[in-house]
Amino acid sequence: MHRHHAETIDRPDFGSETAWAEWVRDYYRDIESYDWVDVADNVRGLESFFHRNRRRVIRSLLKRYRAQGPMLDAGCGTGLNLSSMPSGSVGLDINPRNLALIRSRLPDRMAVEGDIENMPFGDAVFETVVCTEVLEHVPHPDRALAEIRRVLRPGGLLVGSVPSRSLIWRLRFLSSTCPGEEPFHNEYRPPEVRAMLGGFEVQRIWLSALHFNVMFAARRPSLTP
Numbered sequence: 661m662h663r664h665h666a667e668t669i670d671r672p673d674f675g676s677e678t679a680w681a682e683w684v685r686d687y688y689r690d691i692e693s694y695d696w697v698d699v700a701d702n703v704r705g706l707e708s709f710f711h712r713n714r715r716r717v718i719r720s721l722l723k724r725y726r727a728q729g730p731m732l733d734a735g736c737g738t739g740l741n742l743s744s745m746p747s748g749s750v751g752l753d754i755n756p757r758n759l760a761l762i763r764s765r766l767p768d769r770m771a772v773e774g775d776i777e778n779m780p781f782g783d784a785v786f787e788t789v790v791c792t793e794v795l796e797h798v799p800h801p802d803r804a805l806a807e808i809r810r811v812l813r814p815g816g817l818l819v820g821s822v823p824s825r826s827l828i829w830r831l832r833f834l835s836s837t838c839p840g841e842e843p844f845h846n847e848y849r850p851p852e853v854r855a856m857l858g859g860f861e862v863q864r865i866w867l868s869a870l871h872f873n874v875m876f877a878a879r880r881p882s883l884t885p
Contacts (some may be wrong), residue, residue: 681799685775688797689754695761696740710872711740714821717868717875718792719744721819725863725877728787728817734776734808735794739766745790752779777803784813791820793873796846801856809859812880818860821873823847848874 674680700711718741721727729749733742736751739762747768753759759771774780776791777800789808795801808818825847848856850865853874857865860878868875 677799684797684799685754689756692755693757695738697738697743697761697765700740714792715740715744717821718790718819721875721877722788722790725817725819727819730786731788731790732781732786732811734779734789734791734804735797736762736771738762739769741790741792742766742769745769750786752776777807779807779811781811783810784816786811786816787813788817788819791818793821793823795820795856796822796848801846805856806859809880814880815882816880818857818878818880819876821868821875822853824867824871824874825849826872850874 674683696711699708700715702708722744729746731745731749733739733745733749733751736742736753736758737755738758739751742749742751742762743766748770750770750772751759751762751766752772752774753762754773754775756773759773762769762771772780776794776798789812791804791808795804798804812818823845850867853865853876854862857876857878859880861881863877863879865874865876867873
């Protein structure tokens, strides 16, 4: 079920945007139990192939852009992309159950609980940040991107994706695994993604093969000599 930002905060049971945003966070922190790795590694439905491809594409992009460590998977879920990142990489997620799965599956990665809009890391500590299929669920994606920029080192790489404005997402209710009660799922056009990445040096923005997603690669601007 899709409830876009403006539609959701107009609901009468939310007195403010702050209350709405906390409601969204509460869902992803306390309720969501979706396991991307399980769905990808076991054929649970057509979405299994979507997640497998997502993992393959990110692995390829990290190689293409010569991604360096230390690396962060911002909004790592249960470790779908983190498993393709080097030992010692860090996964950040708001959901403690996701992090418990990562600690059991990927003991050589670090799993950190936190909000992508207010990350518990110092400035300029990562060379690479991966952020796939996360920003569409975040109450304030501009804040999340500002945090990603903050924790990236100058010249550091951001690779990620968001859903495109494709009719396919109107059929999510047909998924055999996707939770129907999910409170917030936005979609974007490439120009909107470019505008969101205004604080970065955009390397490339493109639509995925079937136009389901907007992919992007960008860098934090280097310091002026």
